[in-house]
Amino acid sequence: MHKLMMLPGSRLVQHAAIALAIWVALTRLNQSVDPLLSYYLALVGMYATAMFGMTILVGLSGQVSLGNGALMAVGGYAFALTSLNWKTVPILGLPWNAVWSVVFAGIFGILVGLVIGGLAARLKGPYLAGLTLGVAVGVPAIANRFPGLFGGENGLMLTVPYPQGGYDASAVDTGPADTGADAIPTEAPDLPTEQAPIGGESLAPSDLLTVDDLGGAVSSAAPSVAPSDLITPDDLMGATGAPIASMPAEPSALASAGTDLGSTASGGVDAGSVDVSAVGGLILEQWQATLSITMACIMGFVALNLVRSRQGRTWQAVRDDSIAAAVSGINPSRSKVSAFVVSSLFAALAGAVFAQLLTYVGPGAYGLGLSLSLLVGIVLGGRASLLGAIIGAVLLVWLPVVVDRLSADRGWPEPVTNNAPNLLYGLLVVLVVLLAPGGITGTIRQSLAPVLRRRD
Amino acid sequence: MLTVSELSVSYGAVRALANVSLTVPPGEVTAVIGANGAGKSTLMRTLAGLVRPAAGSATLDGQPITGRKAEDIVRMGLALVPEGRSTIPDLTVEENLRLGGLWRNRSDRAASQAEVFDLFPILGQRRHLRADTLSGGERQQLAIGRALMAKPRCLLLDEPSLGLAPLIVTQILELVSGLARNSGLAVLLVEQNAVTALRVATTGIVLNLGEIVQTGPAADIASDEQLRHAYLGY
Amino acid sequence: MTTFIDYLLGGVSSGAIIALMALAIVLIWRSTRVVNFAQVGQAMFTTYVALTVRDATGNWIIALLAAIAAGAVLGLVVHWLVIRPVKRVDTSGAIIATFGVLISLQALAGMLWGGDTRGYAPPVSNDGIQLAGRIWPFSWYDVLVIGVTIALVIGLTLLFTRTNIGLAMRASAFNPEVARLSGVRVSRSLAYGWILAGMVGAIAGVLVAPTSQVSPNSFDILLVFAFTAAVIGGLDSLVGAVTFGIGTGLVISLVSGYSDSSNAPVVALVLLALNLLLKPDGVFGHHHSRAV
Ligand SMILES: Nc1ncnc2c1ncn2[C@@H]1O[C@H](COP(=O)(O)OP(=O)(O)OP(=O)(O)O)[C@@H](O)[C@H]1O
Ligand SMILES: [Mg+2]
Numbered sequence: 017m018h019k020l021m022m023l024p025g026s027r028l029v030q031h032a033a034i035a036l037a038i039w040v041a042l043t044r045l046n047q048s049v050d051p052l053l054s055y056y057l058a059l060v061g062m063y064a065t066a067m068f069g070m071t072i073l074v075g076l077s078g079q080v081s082l083g084n085g086a087l088m089a090v091g092g093y094a095f096a097l098t099s100l101n102w103k104t105v106p107i108l109g110l111p112w113n114a115v116w117s118v119v120f121a122g123i124f125g126i127l128v129g130l131v132i133g134g135l136a137a138r139l140k141g142p143y144l145a146g147l148t149l150g151v152a153v154g155v156p157a158i159a160n161r162f163p164g165l166f167g168g169e170n171g172l173m174l175t176v177p178y179p180q181g182g183y184d185a186s187a188v189d190t191g192p193a194d195t196g197a198d199a200i201p202t203e204a205p206d207l208p209t210e211q212a213p214i215g216g217e218s219l220a221p222s223d224l225l226t227v228d229d230l231g232g233a234v235s236s237a238a239p240s241v242a243p244s245d246l247i248t249p250d251d252l253m254g255a256t257g258a259p260i261a262s263m264p265a266e267p268s269a270l271a272s273a274g275t276d277l278g279s280t281a282s283g284g285v286d287a288g289s290v291d292v293s294a295v296g297g298l299i300l301e302q303w304q305a306t307l308s309i310t311m312a313c314i315m316g317f318v319a320l321n322l323v324r325s326r327q328g329r330t331w332q333a334v335r336d337d338s339i340a341a342a343v344s345g346i347n348p349s350r351s352k353v354s355a356f357v358v359s360s361l362f363a364a365l366a367g368a369v370f371a372q373l374l375t376y377v378g379p380g381a382y383g384l385g386l387s388l389s390l391l392v393g394i395v396l397g398g399r400a401s402l403l404g405a406i407i408g409a410v411l412l413v414w415l416p417v418v419v420d421r422l423s424a425d426r427g428w429p430e431p432v433t434n435n436a437p438n439l440l441y442g443l444l445v446v447l448v449v450l451l452a453p454g455g456i457t458g459t460i461r462q463s464l465a466p467v468l469r470r471r472d
Numbered sequence: 473m474l475t476v477s478e479l480s481v482s483y484g485a486v487r488a489l490a491n492v493s494l495t496v497p498p499g500e501v502t503a504v505i506g507a508n509g510a511g512k513s514t515l516m517r518t519l520a521g522l523v524r525p526a527a528g529s530a531t532l533d534g535q536p537i538t539g540r541k542a543e544d545i546v547r548m549g550l551a552l553v554p555e556g557r558s559t560i561p562d563l564t565v566e567e568n569l570r571l572g573g574l575w576r577n578r579s580d581r582a583a584s585q586a587e588v589f590d591l592f593p594i595l596g597q598r599r600h601l602r603a604d605t606l607s608g609g610e611r612q613q614l615a616i617g618r619a620l621m622a623k624p625r626c627l628l629l630d631e632p633s634l635g636l637a638p639l640i641v642t643q644i645l646e647l648v649s650g651l652a653r654n655s656g657l658a659v660l661l662v663e664q665n666a667v668t669a670l671r672v673a674t675t676g677i678v679l680n681l682g683e684i685v686q687t688g689p690a691a692d693i694a695s696d697e698q699l700r701h702a703y704l705g706y
Numbered sequence: 707m708t709t710f711i712d713y714l715l716g717g718v719s720s721g722a723i724i725a726l727m728a729l730a731i732v733l734i735w736r737s738t739r740v741v742n743f744a745q746v747g748q749a750m751f752t753t754y755v756a757l758t759v760r761d762a763t764g765n766w767i768i769a770l771l772a773a774i775a776a777g778a779v780l781g782l783v784v785h786w787l788v789i790r791p792v793k794r795v796d797t798s799g800a801i802i803a804t805f806g807v808l809i810s811l812q813a814l815a816g817m818l819w820g821g822d823t824r825g826y827a828p829p830v831s832n833d834g835i836q837l838a839g840r841i842w843p844f845s846w847y848d849v850l851v852i853g854v855t856i857a858l859v860i861g862l863t864l865l866f867t868r869t870n871i872g873l874a875m876r877a878s879a880f881n882p883e884v885a886r887l888s889g890v891r892v893s894r895s896l897a898y899g900w901i902l903a904g905m906v907g908a909i910a911g912v913l914v915a916p917t918s919q920v921s922p923n924s925f926d927i928l929l930v931f932a933f934t935a936a937v938i939g940g941l942d943s944l945v946g947a948v949t950f951g952i953g954t955g956l957v958i959s960l961v962s963g964y965s966d967s968s969n970a971p972v973v974a975l976v977l978l979a980l981n982l983l984l985k986p987d988g989v990f991g992h993h994h995s996r997a998v
Contacts, residue, residue, distance in 0.1 A: 080801050135979055142741035145801045146933045147978055149743070153930045154975030160968040384926055388809060395802055435816035442810025449799040449806065450791050520887060542886040552887050560880045563873075571877050571888045574870050622889060 027324065035317035042309045046302055054301035055373075056413050061308030062369045063409035067394050068312075068319035068402055069362025074391070075400030076328060077355030078335030080141070083132060083148035084363040085387030086155035087125055091364025092371040092382060093159070094124035096172045118368050125364020126357055133356025137349040152387040156379035171378020174371055308369045315362055319402055322358065331355050332400075392441045395448055398455030407456050415440060473497055474519070474550065474626045474658055479528035479538075481511075481518050481682075488514040489682045491528070496626060501649045501659040503673035503690060505666040507703065511682040512662040513555050516630045519660075520552035521545040532626055547575060551624035555631050557611045559618065561604035565595055568603050568614055572621030581621065588617040591647055609640040616648065626658040633665045641665070645672045670694040678703050712843045713963035714956055719848035720917070721955020722855040726910035727932030728939065728947035729862070730903040735941045736879040737899030740789055740800045744807035746929040748784065748904055749911030751811045752776040753920050754819050756912045757826060766829035773908040781904020785897055812922040821922060826915035851913050858906065859948055866944070875899055927971055931958065934978040 042061075046054050066088055073079050099117040104110060132151055136144050159166040166172070322328055330351050333341040338348040371377045393412045398404025416437040423433035452459040474496040481489040488511045496502045506512050517523045519530055521542035529538045537545050546552075551572075559568050569588060573581045589596035592613040598606060603614060612632055619627060629648065633641040645661070649672040652659045663669035670676050676693035678686040680703045686693060693699060727746065734742045742748075752773040760769035784807055792803045830850055834841040866872035877885040878895035885892050911925065918924055935954045939946025957977065958970045 074798075078798060080798050082805070135983060139982055141797050142735075142801055143937065143982060145743065146741060146937060147982060149933065150930050150971075150975040150978050153927060154971040157968055157971040161966065161972065384923075388805060391802065391805060392809065395806075431817050431820045434821065435813040438809055438813035439817065442806045442808070442813060445806030445809065446788055446803050449803045450788070453799055522883065522886070543889050543891050546887060546889045554883070554887065558881075558884045558887070560877055560884055562880050563876065567873060570870075571873055571885070571890070573889075574874055575889050618884075618888065 028321065031317055031320045031324075034320065035313045038316070039309060039313040042313070043306065046305045046309065051301040054305040056417070058301065058305040058308040058369075058373050059413045060406075060409045061305065061310075061312035062366050062373060063390070063393060063412050064312045064406050065308075065315045065369060066363050066366035066390055067397070067405035067409055068315055069359030069366075070390050070394040071400065071402050071405045072319065072322060072328075072331065072362075073355050073359035074394055075398075075404075076323065076331040076335065077352055078331075079136060079352060079355065080145045080391075081136070081148040081356075081359070082145060082384070082387045082391060083151035083155075084359060084390050085382055085384065086151045087128060087132075087360045087363035088367030088370060088386060089156055089159070089377070089379070089382030090128045090360075091121040091125045091367025092377040093166060093172075093367075094364065095121040095368035095371050096174055096377045097165070099174070100172065118365065121364045121368035122361050125360045125362075125367070128364075129357040129360020130353070133353040133360070136356055137352035148387075149384075152384045156382050159379040167378065169379060171376055171381070174375045174377065304373050307372055311365060311369050315365060316402065316406075319362070323402060327354070389441075392445055394455075395445050396441075396455055398457030398459075399453075401455070401457040401461075404455050404457040474530065474532055474660065476515075476519070476530045477528060479515070479518065479530060480526045481514050481523060482526045487682055489518065489525075492679075492682075492684055493528075494677055494684065494687065496658045496660045497675075498625070498656045498658040499652055500674040501645075501652055501661050501672050502675045502677065503661045503663060503666075503669040504677045504679055505663055505669055505693075506679035508664065509681075510679045512664075512679055513630055514682075515679070516552055516628045516660070516662055517554070519545075519550065519628060520554075522552075546622050546624070549622070549625040550628065551619035551622045551626070552628040553615045553619045553630060553632065556634060557608065557615050559603040559606075559611050559614045561602065564600055564602055565606070565614055566599045568618050569595070569621050572618035573623065576621075576623070580623070584621050584623055588620050591620070591651065592617055609636055609644070612636060612640075612644060616644070620651075624657070626660065627652075629659065629661045631662055631664060633663060633668060638668065641668055642671075645669075648672070666700070667694070709963065710960075713960045716843040716963065717956040717959025718844075718952065719851040719955075720914075720959065721952035722852050723910050723914045723951075724928065724931045724935050724955050725948045725951025726855055726858065726906055726913070727928055728935040728951040729859075729944060730907040730910065731932055731936040732939070732941060732944055732947040733899050733903040733906065735936070737875060737896045738785070738789060738793070740793070740804065741933070741936075741941075742784075742789075742900075742903065743801065743804040743929065743933075744784060744811060745903065745907050746911075746925040746932070747808040747811035748777060748780045749907040749928075750920070750922060750925045751780060751815050752904075752908040753826070753911035753915050753925075754815050756908075756915070757819075757824060757920060760826075770909070770912050773912050774905045777904035777906075777908025777911075778901045779904075781900040781902075781907075782897060784904075785900035789900070790893070790896075815922045819922075823919045823921040823924065826912075826920055828916040832916055847916065854909065854913060855948075858909065859944075862902075862906075862944060871895075871898060930971060930974050930978075931955075934974045934981075937978060938981045 042057060046057055048054075066084060070081075070084060073081055073084070095117045098120045099112070099114060102112050102116075104112055105116050110116075132148070136147060139147060159171070160168055163169075330341070330346055331354075333344070333346060334348045334351040341351070342348050367382065370381070374381055389412055393408030394405060395408075396411055397406070397408025419433065419436045419440070422428070423436070428436070448455055454462060476495070477493045479489055479492045480487070492511075492515060494502070494504075504512055504515065514523060518525050519537070521537070521540055521544070525538055529536060531537060532545075532548060532550050535548060537548060537550060540548070560571070563571065566585075569585055570581065573584055576584075589599075594610055595614055595617055598610065603611060606614060616627075616629070616632070627648070632644060636644075645668060648659060648661075651657055661669055661673060670690040670693060673690040676686075676688060676690040677684055678693065678699060685703060686696075686699055727749065730745050730749075731742060734740060734745070755776040756769040756773035759772040760766065763769065788803050788807055789800060792800045828847040828850075830846040832845045832847040834843055834845055836842075864872075866876055874885065874890045875895045875898055877888065877890055878892045879899070882892045885895070910928075914925070914928065918928070931954055932951065935951040936947050938954075939948075939950040954974065954977065958973055961969050961973045
């Protein structure tokens with residue numbers, strides 16, 4: 017990672033500013049107290065995090081992988097198991113908190129990524145795609161194999177880590193006088209521990225906080241409290257019993273919302289149908305969105321630095337011509353493995369966020385469909401562009417919503433409604449590959465290129 | 473008779489052939505010689521329909537062949553033996569030959585195959601072996617045999633000498649020029665190895681950087697020392 | 707020992723189906739140098755066609771023929787509309803496009819036939835045959851499956867070795883340029899490969915339907931098994947695809963028998979990973995490196 021250090025400081029500041037600006041804007045959007053919107057934001061953040069990794073793996077490094085959904089499962093299960101089972105951090109002996117679960121999700125992601133990436137680096141094209149396809153199908157099946165540990169087909173239920181007391185509608189109005197906020201100064205977690213890869217950068221959550229003058233308690237308290245209180249299942253049960261119950265009520269419905277491609281068969285998938293009003297506090301979704309957005313912004317910052325570092329150019333050099341790259345002193349297989357590992361880290365962290373959103377981990381949620389979703393998103397948005405990853409993430413969430421709305425207006429039969437988004441995705445993927453291999457961002461860039469050149 | 477007029481070919485910005493005109497009369501061998509990168513293979517591949525020309529035309533007995541597909545041109549009677557022993561190693565000798573005239577009816581094919589075995593008896597002996605078990609010389613014979621299976625009126629040979637012992641090359645070329653004389657086949661032979669090529673050819677053409685710099689009786693070209701020094705490098 | 711033999715016997719017919727699917731993948735790889743990840747999607751779709759025809763006619767054979775016809779058309783359509791144009795662009799694109807086709811077909815099937823799992827009654831009994839005082843884990847349906855598979859393999863072998871079309875297809879696969887110079891219409895040969903693969907896949911789909919049920923996603927796992935078998939067999943080799951298709955079926959049957967059927971995908975993954983690690987060119991593969 018020493019290569020990253022070579023990024024000029026001004027670049028880092030610039031990237032941090034971009035990430036921060038996006039974070040602030042999304043946080044503001046998240047304040048609208050529309051649970052549906054927040055839920056969509058949360059999904060977008062989750063997809064974007066995973067797809068930043070896909071940008072690096074598929075786009076820059078040129079390895080078409082279908083395994084990233086399974087790597088998300090690794091992160092999700094690591095997150096769930098560590099937070100459910102461990103009371104202290106092994107070896108260090110520190111008291112457990114949810115940040116550690118995120119860290120461990122990342123570590124497991126990296127480890128599994130090393131194994132698969134090590135295998136994959138020797139393979140090209142269809143062999144790689146086929147192996148990762150096997151991973152996508154095989155890894156979730158492991159959950160079934162060890163039902164005692166992984167909960168089998170039913171998966172594991174999680175409780176949503178709530179900052180105590182702060183999350184009902186009134187809290188939004190009453191401001192920062194909630195217990196959750198107390199935690200900020202003392203327990204402010206050292207989030208950068210899991211950002212080791214970006215070396216030397218100093219964007220801690222507390223920095224984010226100080227900039228945040230949006231005023232609302234939720235917005236300011238959330239990002240800082242989030243990591244510290246993430247999961248302490250025991251006191252969570254007591255503290256926020258009622259709201260939590262709402263989410264696990266329909267984990268399967270939500271799971272299929274997130275993995276549309278895997279569930280052509282499933283019934284109506286509609287996030288809106290989760291009856292939040294019955295719970296009293298709408299804020300659960302806002303809280304989840306905050307976590308997801310924060311993760312996406314941090315990892316987006318990491319990805320931006322990686323993409324624009326020398327490592328980013330190395331990946332592209334190997335993709336374009338591995339022999340020429342080798343001649344110029346690059347180790348092609350090391351470059352490929354590193355892309356795999358980095359994308360695994362992204363996938364695992366996204367998987368941890370996903371577990372949060374579903375308050376559940378299970379093989380069904382992380383199936384082949386999820387992997388395919390990530391591929392669809394990255395191809396539509398633009399394979400080699402981080403902005404493309406974001407656009408792809410938005411498309412993955414937004415298209416089903418549009419279809420739902422159309423269907424409600426036009427009275428489509430249920431099988432049509434359920435499958436229309438996937439049919440669109442499939443056809444769009446084919447069309448994009450045929451007509452606009454650069455995806456949305458690539459095509460826009462291409463059509464703008466003459467204009468920009470003229471200006472020079 | 474193959475007639476080429478004003479043929480030009482470009483690979484992107486690289487011009488590989490510029491205004492090449494020549495004729496290949498039946499019953500004799502016409503040799504095109506030139507150094508590496510002179511555009512010899514480009515000429516052959518363009519005539520065979522594998523490369524699209526930028527300008528110019530070629531006709532075979534008056535019928536235009538430029539702009540047609542390779543698979544149609546061979547059916548019209550112009551067959552190419554491309555550079556580098558173009559057999560299919562996974563197929564047997566007999567299958568390679570059958571491939572050469574796949575569109576023809578069974579009895580025509582059988583007749584052509586008999587002619588090929590007459591010309592190259594070794595192929596008859598090895599007919600059931602996979603092509604990758606053949607020696608280099610045998611494989612070149614098979615490649616020529618495959619092209620002859622199309623019963624062409626014009627045969628293009630791209631550097632048959634590549635990687636073969638001079639004696640074998642001479643033998644093969646003698647057979648081909650004999651075939652030309654006896655059956656009225658028009659042969660266009662491309663060679664870097666000018667001496668061997670000009671020995672069997674009636675007419676010689678010198679190609680340099682995509683342009684024809686000299687055309688004349690093969691014997692004259694072979695004895696033109698200036699030409700040799702300037703373009704053939706020996 | 708008897709259980710071991712029982713498990714082996716139980717794996718033969720599922721192995722035969724994996725072999726057919728692997729054959730379809732190999733047929734396309736040989737002709738076009740593309741792994742068609744949509745192959746099981748096509749098979750799933752044509753199996754729904756068969757289901758519909760069977761509901762209408764009550765005849766297993768007519769339904770099978772309908773599936774074969776649909777498979778041929780679908781193979782041709784995918785090749786002409788998607789693969790042929792994509793191949794000129796890039797290889798990653800071709801892989802991605804086949805997944806696009808898979809997603810589309812699964813969604814379309816869900817739209818047309820609903821997402822519920824449907825059964826597919828076998829034409830002959832699927833119960834164990836009673837012989838020599840015991841019930842064997844082998845049914846008349848298994849006999850049918852194996853018989854069809856053997857007939858197909860023989861038919862394909864004859865097609866490739868004895869007919870002009872077969873020779874043209876092989877030549878087009880091995881060396882398209884020499885094939886063109888020999889007057890072969892290469893793009894037509896490639897299309898034949900896709901048609902043939904579509905038909906073989908359709909047969910595999912109809913044969914597997916009684917044991918696996920039919921739903922838009924129910925063949926996904928078959929894709930993994932078939933790809934595993936095809937790769938271990940070298941991707942280029944019809945013999946390899948059949949051998950390792952059956953082999954994969956046997957291994958999966960043994961593992962499922964001695965432990966649990968949920969292990970099957972993991973076993974396939976391990977087989978695939980081991981093979982790719984130890985023998986990057988497959989067992990039967992030669993000449994062609996994996997750098998395609
Ligand atoms: N496919 C191609 N793309 C771009 N340039 C090409 C291509 N094929 C040939 N060239 C270029 O065109 C020129 C002529 O090449 P050609 O192969 O026709 O030469 P040649 O006379 O056959 O050489 P040799 O004796 O080495 O076979 C060369 O400069 C070569 O680099
Ligand atoms: Mg040449």
